[in-house]
Amino acid sequence: MIVHCRVDGVTTATETAPEHSLMHLIGDGQERSCRDGSCLRCLVMLGERVVLGCKTPAYRAQGTEITTPNGLDQRPEYHDVMKAFRKVGLAECVETEPYLVLLAFHILSESETPAESALHNLSRHLNDRCSNREDFERAVRIAAGLRRRRDHGHS
Amino acid sequence: MGIRKTGEIELSRKEIYVPDTLAEVLQIKKRRPDAVVWAGGTHMLQQNAPEADSGPRPPVLAIHGVRELRRLVRSDTHVDIGACVPIGRLLEVGERFLPVIIMETIAGIGPPPLQNTATLGGAVCCPDCILPPVLALRIMDTRIEIRRHGNSRWIPLTSFRRETNLDPSEIVTRIRIPNRQWPFRLSRTFGRPYPPGGESLAVMAVAAVDRQIITNLRFAAVYRSRHLLRNRELEAAFVGKRLPLNDRDGRELEAAIAQDPVVRETFTPLATHRTVHVITRFIERIKPV
Numbered sequence: 076m077i078v079h080c081r082v083d084g085v086t087t088a089t090e091t092a093p094e095h096s097l098m099h100l101i102g103d104g105q106e107r108s109c110r111d112g113s114c115l116r117c118l119v120m121l122g123e124r125v126v127l128g129c130k131t132p133a134y135r136a137q138g139t140e141i142t143t144p145n146g147l148d149q150r151p152e153y154h155d156v157m158k159a160f161r162k163v164g165l166a167e168c169v170e171t172e173p174y175l176v177l178l179a180f181h182i183l184s185e186s187e188t189p190a191e192s193a194l195h196n197l198s199r200h201l202n203d204r205c206s207n208r209e210d211f212e213r214a215v216r217i218a219a220g221l222r223r224r225r226d227h228g229h230s
Numbered sequence: 231m232g233i234r235k236t237g238e239i240e241l242s243r244k245e246i247y248v249p250d251t252l253a254e255v256l257q258i259k260k261r262r263p264d265a266v267v268w269a270g271g272t273h274m275l276q277q278n279a280p281e282a283d284s285g286p287r288p289p290v291l292a293i294h295g296v297r298e299l300r301r302l303v304r305s306d307t308h309v310d311i312g313a314c315v316p317i318g319r320l321l322e323v324g325e326r327f328l329p330v331i332i333m334e335t336i337a338g339i340g341p342p343p344l345q346n347t348a349t350l351g352g353a354v355c356c357p358d359c360i361l362p363p364v365l366a367l368r369i370m371d372t373r374i375e376i377r378r379h380g381n382s383r384w385i386p387l388t389s390f391r392r393e394t395n396l397d398p399s400e401i402v403t404r405i406r407i408p409n410r411q412w413p414f415r416l417s418r419t420f421g422r423p424y425p426p427g428g429e430s431l432a433v434m435a436v437a438a439v440d441r442q443i444i445t446n447l448r449f450a451a452v453y454r455s456r457h458l459l460r461n462r463e464l465e466a467a468f469v470g471k472r473l474p475l476n477d478r479d480g481r482e483l484e485a486a487i488a489q490d491p492v493v494r495e496t497f498t499p500l501a502t503h504r505t506v507h508v509i510t511r512f513i514e515r516i517k518p519v
Contacts, residue, residue, distance in 0.1 A: 076246060093246050093268075093290040096275050111425060112272070112344050125343045132271040134246050134292060181343055185322075200341040 080136040083146030089133075097121065097128040100136055101143055115200065116170075118177040119143050125181035144173030152183060152222060159217035168205035175206055179215050189219055245289040252298040252377070255401065258291055260379040263398035265291040269299075269314050269352040272344065299351070299403060311405045313351025321345060329370060331415045331436060332407065335363040338419060355402055357392050359426035360452045362419050365434050367407065368460070369448040375404040388460075412436035412446075413519060416512045420504060426455035431501045433508040442473045442518040449512070451505045457496035459505065461486065473518045480510050 079088050089100050117128035120142035147153045156179045182189045198208040249255045299314035353361050372387040378400040414437040421430035435449035447468045451459040484506050
């Protein structure tokens with residue numbers, strides 16, 4: 076099957092099988108996930124929703140846009156998240172930073188002011204030693220404040 | 231490859247159908263009963279590694295975009311959940327009308343980004359596997375709607391086995407949860423229930439009380455997401471008992487669970503101990519209201 080979609084703004088047509096995941100459309104370079112959804116390293120945006128690339132069938136991307144961590148810098152929220160990450164010292168590890176940014180995107184897309192319970196629910200899945208849960212939660216709160224300031228003029 | 235008509239993609243050796251309406255789904259299932267139904271597709275991706283692809287395989291019927299299967303309808307007596315409603319959406323809106331124990335168990339399905347893809351219908355139909363949300367659904371008398379072209383029926387989830395109850399031309403379309411809150415409830419999960427077969431245990435219990443009398447009690451446990459403990463006789467033995475329960479009741483319960491054939495044959499000593507411990511502690515916590 077050939078799936079037509081846009082990956083980070085570039086139109087692509089990729090031959091796939093039904094059993095292929097979104098990771099197949101993104102390229103071999105990112106085929107490094109655990110395949111059971113626990114490592115979170117395959118996070119991508121499908122349309123406006125953050126999904127696990129390894130657990131989402133490739134055919135679901137037909138006619139939509141996939142945004143990988145590399146394509147996020149076009150979005151205004153990216154700069155809020157990165158500013159917040161730098162402030163708490165999170166954006167140091169090249170392995171973990173991309174998926175932490177996408178996780179932050181996920182929770183910011185759910186709510187303008189993320190609830191504490193939602194933050195805890197998300198951060199409890201962070202297993203990497205480079206991703207401190209408290210720092211991550213603090214960074215998301217800061218990013219939410221920056222976004223509110225940008226959108227409404229107050230935090 | 232070429233798109234033959236809207237929503238149907240032809241492949242060189244296999245096909246994928248992406249219908250928009252339930253009528254189309256049932257038509258395709260009638261024409262191609264061998265089609266494998268994918269809701270979110272998360273479990274199927276786990277099972278079907280691309281490298282295993284050799285030779286002709288059945289077509290895929292992707293139902294994630296079917297409008298009728300993405301509806302949530304609430305009435306005075308029950309909530310109907312379409313088979314393709316993502317777990318994430320249930321978590322967003324379900325707090326107002328879904329039983330708390332269901333919310334707690336579906337919140338435990340994978341990390342939040344997975345919840346945008348996974349569905350309750352997929353969990354119900356997961357072959358040879360009882361995940362914690364399905365265990366919770368089973369003790370709440372949930373029913374499921376099964377449809378084929380020109381026919382539909384409702385059956386209790388407890389008697390549903392995909393291998394025997396689902397004709398090749400049928401699909402699960404809705405999940406009906408009775409609109410009832412249980413004042414006493416407990417859900418505990420040990421280990422990772424997914425993928426099935428790993429070392430995991432889920433225990434659920436709910437109870438209702440009228441003043442000092444237990445009016446309803448349900449409990450169940452599933453080990454390795456496969457071996458199910460559900461003893462209705464034992465549950466019934468506690469209905470009508472006056473609170474507080476005495477030590478003898480607790481001891482009888484412990485002995486009965488440990489002697490259950492499923493527990494004896496499939497649970498490890500640790501899983502048995504945990505099951506007994508969680509259920510007896512739950513019984514002790516039931517207080518008069």
